[in-house]
Amino acid sequence: MNQITNVYVWDMDETLILLKSLLNGTYAEAFSGVKDAPKGVEIGKMWEKHILQISDDFFFYEQIENCNKPFLEALSKYDDGQDLSDYDFKQDGFSPPHDDLNKKKLAYRHRVIANKYKQGLHNIFDQEMMDLWDALYNMTDEYTDRWLSSARAVLEQCISGNEDPTFCLPASSGIVNSNRTGSSHINVLVTSGSLIPSLVKCLLFRLDSLISYENVYSSWDVGKLQCFEWIKGRFNNRNVRFCAIGDGWEECEAAQAMKWPFIKIDLRPSSSHRFPGLSLKTVGFYFSVVYGNPDSENDEE
Template sequence: MNQITKVYIWDMDETLILLKSLLNGTYAEAFTGIKDVQKGLELGKMWEKHILQICDDCFFYEQIENCNKPFIESMTKYDDGRDLSDYDFKQDGFSPPHDDLNKRKLAYRHRVIANKYKQGLHNLFDKEMMAVLDALYNTTDEYTDRWLSSARAFLEQCLAGDEDPTLSQTAAGGIVNSNDTRIRHINVLVTSGSLIPSLVKCLLFRLDNLISYENGKLQCFQWIKERFNDQNVRFCAIGDGWEECEAAQAMKWPFIKVDLRPSSSHRFPGLTLRTVGFYFSIVYGDPDSENDEE
């Protein structure tokens, strides 16, 4: 059976989630007076407060802020697998990991962070706190005309590859079309932000079950290419900034620029798998001639 892998490389900020544009008013300004700028600012400040508090209270951010790594498994080789159930993270003398001992201590923290990420917010907070976070999410989603929920739904569509459900059926790990070509779909996240706040944002904005911690903060597109290196792998980058655009151009990958303006089709809601498929076809050729699903 033939297999094609499609890797969707997502910028986080101002693409999958909106935060900076709420805080500086650019989201509301794009609507030329229709949106309440002050309300957007208040929502952004509430998100900032929760992000910072969760980083410090649950993810060791105060301890490891100066030990930023590109992805959560970057220290795995230093982890000796010790049982951490009774480990005292406050008294282990951890400092920036210049030697193997401190690198091991950082690896322990990364292991705990990864486990908490996999377990989700419901295992970190009680019902009262979850209700607060859910209310903030829903209010922000309503204010942004369902940008958050639409982006999340689109990630689900990308993983399923279900541009046209009548043409394909779900199979284990991908999509099988009528010509027995197996299509595997992967979402990867890129961000210029620090690792821990980025993971917390994924949790708060309900992206954690669509972006695994292994696919978090990969700053260099070259790393992504090396990680998924195969002649049958196709890449597409989606983001709002010039950095992602230039990186995609350097890699000769299709790039879709997300636009906040309500008249744009490259936004949420608005962006469709058919549009993404068009960008794939420009770079990789006509998918129909290669037993693709689109």
């Protein structure tokens, strides 16, 4: 039996997480007055402030904000593997990488960021800070009727290949092989935001165990179609199937250009294409419309 690989290509904002729609009130508006819009704005501002602060304080964002790359390994060829345990990132004279020396310095920073991402928030913050993050996450999840936790549950189901949560076995690689189905499942993120804050969002919104840093792409400079083409180049063979999930026109057009199925996320509470609401069964339907339903693959039924 040939192994099928399903690659789920996710948007971030207003798909896996809610932030912009909290800040501008569009999430609350979709509920026709039922939701407390000012509270949503307040929650969004708290996230925005902390995401930027953590990006600056722990992930070099203040230094490299103007050096956005589409993925962390974009400059890996410039990294000579130097031991960075005693490296002084504040005094190394880094400036926007117009030459190979500064590209190497940026590659060093990317390596440190990748390691911090792999280690998780517990290796950055003490328990008191972790408790504060948990409280903000839970408050946001409650306000959004479990949007965050429901989206995370679907990511777990995607990489396990089963809607039964007892089969959900998140791996740090973001890739799970399912012996039950003879298939593998990969979550990839393509966000229109800049790379470093997007990685920080993955950590803060508890997505890091389900999406590895290698699978986080920023389309800020290159566009979503280019990112989709890179993803296809990484994973493509005749047994790989792709599906894009997002709320915007750009990922929709890019998916059409790639001839991938596309699931449009809708904030409205009456929609099934939202969280909670979207299920692995629905995602499987979109796969089958484009790719058919191979006899060897039954994990979406």
